[in-house]
Amino acid sequence: MRYLACFILGFILGACLTNLLLARQQEQLYLSKSALEQHLASAREEIARLKENLAAESYQAIVSIEPVITINGEKISSVEARAATQEISRKVQELLAPLIGQEVRRLNPALIPLMLDNRTVKVDGREFTLKVTLLLVSESVIVHVEAQPSSLSSVSRSDVSLMAGCPATVAI
């Protein structure tokens, strides 16, 4: 029994001695650990915030198409011009409808003028040839379209084909 008591006492004394010798080192390690944990937690929080911001920024989808139509060429009455503008606007919106919901960043803006250039739209028996002059791509695509009545455009067909090579001003 005495040996057991000695053993337990020795064990406790040894543990205490070891504790006294290593406590400072252990304390330092514990402090470093908690500092690193804190650092890790703040870094994780920062990453989560950055991810949120990135997701909010990157997912900017097209929600509307806003065509701005300019009638060029031979003079037409204001009523006709208005009707033509409305119809061309509707047609442009229809043609560009597949863009709605597309992510702005992933969109190739050079393709948009190609979707409209040299298309003909018939309004009240008069044909208009379209040409994109300016394109602004953001959540709403603002597209400036020049519409030329067909009689004029058929005369200067070569001009149109030449102009088709000129890219429209594109801004994102």
Add this chain to the structure above:
Amino acid sequence: MDDFLAKLLLSFFTALGVVLGAAIIGSLAAILVGHPPLRTMTRLALEIKIWAIAAAMGGTFSAIEIISQGLMQGHIRVLAKQLLFIIMAFIGAQLGYWLIQVLAGGE
């Protein structure tokens, strides 16, 4: 006189031992459960200090009884002796706390 001195030393070392023992052996538990040992040691030493004085006095009730007797019956000598025991216990506990604090890297 020798008896008185022995009692003084006894209260001093008892208080010292209580503080040191509680702090050092108590902090072994901190190691086992993954808590910081030095901080646990100093906290234990601080918390146990007052109890170390009480333990060194052999329980508070008897000491209070003796003090009250000294006051009521005018036994100033007994009262002074008791006060000295308390002071020695306090010094022992304070020394223990100071040792632990120095060990923990404070003061």
